[in-house]
Amino acid sequence: MRLQGKVAIVTGGALGIGEAYSLGMAKEGASVVVADLDDKAGVAAGINASGGKALFVKTDISRKAEAERLVAETVKKFGRLDILVNNAGILFTAPVLETTEEMWDKLLAVNVKGLFFCAAAAAREMIKGQSGKIINISSIAAVGGQAGLCAYSSTKGAVLPLTRVFALELAQHNIQVNAILPGTTDTGMAKAAMADPNWTRQITAGIPMKRLGRTKDLLGAVLYFASEDSDYCTGQTLIVDGGFSMV
Numbered sequence: 001m002r003l004q005g006k007v008a009i010v011t012g013g014a015l016g017i018g019e020a021y022s023l024g025m026a027k028e029g030a031s032v033v034v035a036d037l038d039d040k041a042g043v044a045a046g047i048n049a050s051g052g053k054a055l056f057v058k059t060d061i062s063r064k065a066e067a068e069r070l071v072a073e074t075v076k077k078f079g080r081l082d083i084l085v086n087n088a089g090i091l092f093t094a095p096v097l098e099t100t101e102e103m104w105d106k107l108l109a110v111n112v113k114g115l116f117f118c119a120a121a122a123a124r125e126m127i128k129g130q131s132g133k134i135i136n137i138s139s140i141a142a143v144g145g146q147a148g149l150c151a152y153s154s155t156k157g158a159v160l161p162l163t164r165v166f167a168l169e170l171a172q173h174n175i176q177v178n179a180i181l182p183g184t185t186d187t188g189m190a191k192a193a194m195a196d197p198n199w200t201r202q203i204t205a206g207i208p209m210k211r212l213g214r215t216k217d218l219l220g221a222v223l224y225f226a227s228e229d230s231d232y233c234t235g236q237t238l239i240v241d242g243g244f245s246m247v
Contacts, residue, residue: 001029002227007078008032009070011061011118012088014039016187020215021085021222026052028223030083033074035059053078061088061114071121080129083226084122086115086136089156093148104151111155112162119166123175132175135225136163140183140241160237167235176234178225183241185213208243 008025012018014036022043026032031053034044039056047054055077059070074081090110092103119134126132138159141149159179167177184203204210221240224230239245 001027002223002229003083004029006030006082006226007074007080008083008085008226009035009074009081009118009122010085010087011035011059011070011114013085014041014043014056017182017185017215017218018085018087019043020187020219021087022054023047024219024223025083025085025226026050026054028227030226031055031078033057033070033077035061035070035088061118062109064113064117067114067117068121070118071125075125081122081125082129082131083133084118084135085222085226086118086134088114088118089137089139091152093152095148096150099151107151107155111152112158115159116162119162119177123166123170123173126175127170127173130174132170132173133226133230134166134170134175134177135222136177136179138163138179138181138237140181140239140245142181143239144245163237164235171234176225176230178230178234179237180218180221180225181237181239181241181245182218183207183213183239183244185215185218187215206244206247207241208247211242213240213242 003025008030010018010022013022013034022032022034026047034056044054044056057070057073060066136159139156141153142156163177163179218240221238
């Protein structure tokens, strides 16, 4: 197993693609801390019931103190921290002229500040062991324009320089920091929209591979960055979108 003996935090790890990250990393041998506002699916309990090791920590990542408490509880339970998957995020859609200050504040608080708080708290712990992996989940919205996603795209775009600066500053401590840019997947934020077959047809028509992303597509990318396979890769972005962004 690729992550045997490792300890991983997955923010937003109780639902959608985050749940797949949590379960997939547990199957690879990691002890997993599921950080979310509500573990409705009982992800941590399910991992423990199947013979793995997991802990649920209710966390509002937009609050610095809670991000720090998340790391502290992880270390208290498992004794170390090796991997952070910065997956938690929110989405609002609105035309530019209808985007409110409240939307901006909430998106920035979770998608940018929350990601930063978690990465910084994790880095402080990883430095102690002179080893670690931080994986930031951005979006293809960070590199392309789409009507209705101005604020969301801006926050996901901010993840890219954050990733590079963290990578640069932490390289001396043998901590690799990379980002994944998913395209539209068949879970999470897109799940409700998929009830409309016309929406699905419209989206897939512009994807060269003619399908939405699947959880296993993104899990493979996360496992690469979480494992020793990526030990000489840092400050990089991996786009996983079926070729959408190249056309």
